[in-house]
Amino acid sequence: MRHHGGMSQHSAGWAAPAAEILRVPSAGLAGVDPDSTPGYEGSKADGALSLESGLLALGDLQERLFARSAVGEARSSVLLVLQAMDSAGKGGIVRHVVGGVDPQGVELAAFKAPTEEERRHDFLWRIEKRLPRQGMIGVFDRSQYEDVLIGRVRELAPAEEIERRYGAIVDFEKRVADAGTRIVKVMLHISRDEQKKRLMERLERPEKHWKFNPGDIDERLLWDDYMAAYDTVFERTSTDVAPWYVIPADHKWYARLAVQELLLAALEDIDPQWPIAGFDVEAEKKRLAAS
Numbered sequence: 001m002r003h004h005g006g007m008s009q010h011s012a013g014w015a016a017p018a019a020e021i022l023r024v025p026s027a028g029l030a031g032v033d034p035d036s037t038p039g040y041e042g043s044k045a046d047g048a049l050s051l052e053s054g055l056l057a058l059g060d061l062q063e064r065l066f067a068r069s070a071v072g073e074a075r076s077s078v079l080l081v082l083q084a085m086d087s088a089g090k091g092g093i094v095r096h097v098v099g100g101v102d103p104q105g106v107e108l109a110a111f112k113a114p115t116e117e118e119r120r121h122d123f124l125w126r127i128e129k130r131l132p133r134q135g136m137i138g139v140f141d142r143s144q145y146e147d148v149l150i151g152r153v154r155e156l157a158p159a160e161e162i163e164r165r166y167g168a169i170v171d172f173e174k175r176v177a178d179a180g181t182r183i184v185k186v187m188l189h190i191s192r193d194e195q196k197k198r199l200m201e202r203l204e205r206p207e208k209h210w211k212f213n214p215g216d217i218d219e220r221l222l223w224d225d226y227m228a229a230y231d232t233v234f235e236r237t238s239t240d241v242a243p244w245y246v247i248p249a250d251h252k253w254y255a256r257l258a259v260q261e262l263l264l265a266a267l268e269d270i271d272p273q274w275p276i277a278g279f280d281v282e283a284e285k286k287r288l289a290a291s
Contacts, residue, residue, distance in 0.1 A: 011050060011053075011054065011261060011264070012050070013040055013041055013042040013046055013047075013050050014039050014040055014041070014261065015039050015040075015041055016039060017261075017265060018039060018245075018258055018261035018262050018265065019243075019245070019262060019265050021038050021039035022038065022039070022245040022246060022247055022258060022262070023238075023243050023244070023245055024187075024234045024238055024243070024244040024245065024246045025246075028230075028231035028234055028235070029189060029227055029230060029231055029234075029246065032189050032246045032248060033248060034189045034190055034191040034194065034248045034249060034250045035191060035194075035248065035250040035251070036248045037248065037251055037254040038248065039258075040254060040257065040258070044251070044253050044254075047253045047254060047257045048253065050257055051096070051097075051253070051256060051257050051260060054257070054260045054261070054264060055097075055100035055101075055260070057264060058097075058100060058101055058260060058263060058264055058267070059100060059101045059102065061264070061267040061268065061272060062101040062102060062105045062106075062137055062267070063101075063102060063105065064272035064273065064274055065077070065078070065105070065135055065136075065137075065267065065270065065272040066102070066104070066105040066135045066136070067135075067272075067274060067275055068135065068272050068273070068274075068275055069133075069134040069135025069136075070135060070275075071275045071278070073275050074134070074135070074180075074272065075134045075179075075180045076134060076135070076180045076181070076182070076270050076272070077131075077132040077133065077134050077135060077136050077137070077138060077180065077181045077182070078132070078136075078137045078138065078181065078182045078184065078263065078266050078267060078270070079131065079132055079137075079138040079139075079140065079176070079181050079182070079183050079184065080098065080137065080138065080139045080140070080184045080186065080259070080263060081140045081143045081145070081183065081184065081185040081186065082094075082139065082140060082141055082142070082143075082186055082188065083142065083143065083145050083149070083185070083186070083187045083188070083230075084187060084188035084189075084190065084249065085190055085195060085219070085220075085223075085226060086195070086199070086213070086216040086219065086220075087190065087195050087198040087199055087202070087216070088188040088189070088190040088195070088249045088255075089188050089190070089249050089252050089255050089256075090141050090142075090188065091141075092252055092255075092256060093186075093188070093255065093256055093259050094108065094139060094141060096256050097256050097259050097260045097263065098137065098139050098263075101137065105135065105136055105137060106136065106137050106138075106139065107130070107132045107133065107136050107137070107138045107139070108138075108139045108141065109130035109138070109139070109140050109141065110141040110142065111126070111127075111130075111140065111141065111142040111143060111146060112142075114126065122168075123144065123147040123165060123168075124144055124168060124169075124172055127140075127143065127144045127172075128172075131176060131181065132181065134180065137263070138181075144165075144169055144172070145169070145233055145237075147162075147165055148162055148165050148166060148169070148229070148232075148233055149226065149229050149230065149233065150219075151165070152229045152232075153222055153225045153226055153229050166232075166233075166236040166237055167236075169237050170236070170237055170239060170242075173237075173239070173241065173242040174239070174241055174242075177241040177242060178241075182266040182267075182269065182270060183241070183242040184245070184262050184263060184266050185238075185242055185243065185244050185245065186244075186245050186246075186247055186259055186262065187230060187234075187244060187245070187246050187247070188247055188249035188255055189246050189247060189248055189249055190249040190250060191250055192220070192223055194249075194250045195220065196220075199212065199216060199217070199220075234246075245258075245262060247259065
């Protein structure tokens with residue numbers, strides 16, 4: 001059951017808190033089956049109902065968080081970092097999970113290849129500019145981790161620079177967390193076969209051609225290199241203040257539900273309460289009635 005007055009609990013259908021079940025295992029990606037639905041004991045239909053009820057809870061918590069910051073009572077925010085191979089479902093998470101709350105309380109940043117201006121700065125420069133303001137839920141569709149994933153696989157930077165970036169990211173995230181932002185880092189783990197199926201669907205359906213990028217096939221040919229790069233990311237940057245969660249993503253309904261559960265847990269841990277009115281409510285009622 002959900003509550004908003006203390007430590008978070010897992011929702012109905014979950015055998016244990018998702019944050020415990022989905023934290024990256026010591027074996028890395030080898031320890032996660034992309035086709036599995038760990039920790040959730042319900043069916044796909046149950047998952048749809050859980051997602052719907054979770055959206056109500058998420059919307060309530062988001063509004064409380066926003067309201068607290070609006071009156072200057074709190075300096076908290078949440079940052080959801082989404083990383084994945086192409087077609088793993090990042091867009092669906094944005095639409096079906098985060099998209100269910102008041103858009104005024106959400107800040108989305110989709111990081112593409114850096115611009116010329118961005119290349120003239122340290123790789124974290126453009127990231128810092130898009131951190132969520134207090135009271136907001138921020139979403140990074142790709143993130144600073146592109147600079148140690150594609151940067152490593154495609155050798156876009158010298159090896160010693162890639163090595164430096166791991167430590168820079170850890171220091172950066174600690175500073176962000178210390179400033180009041182809860183960081184939820186998610187890797188949507190899709191299987192190579194499922195990705196092939198989804199990419200083929202984009203090619204076979206004219207209304208999805210716009211989603212297809214021929215470069216996706218080029219990246220797919222480097223699949224094993226990317227999996228190794230992700231494992232290094234987990235080993236070097238999964239910390240107590242900003243742990244990594246690996247979510248099996250072959251089943252879209254499960255991935256969305258799992259991300260929602262992680263966001264709910266982060267917000268429940270903040271436990272935002274409605275701000276107390278800074279005026280005499282009864283007196284204002286009388287003034288309004290008489291106006």
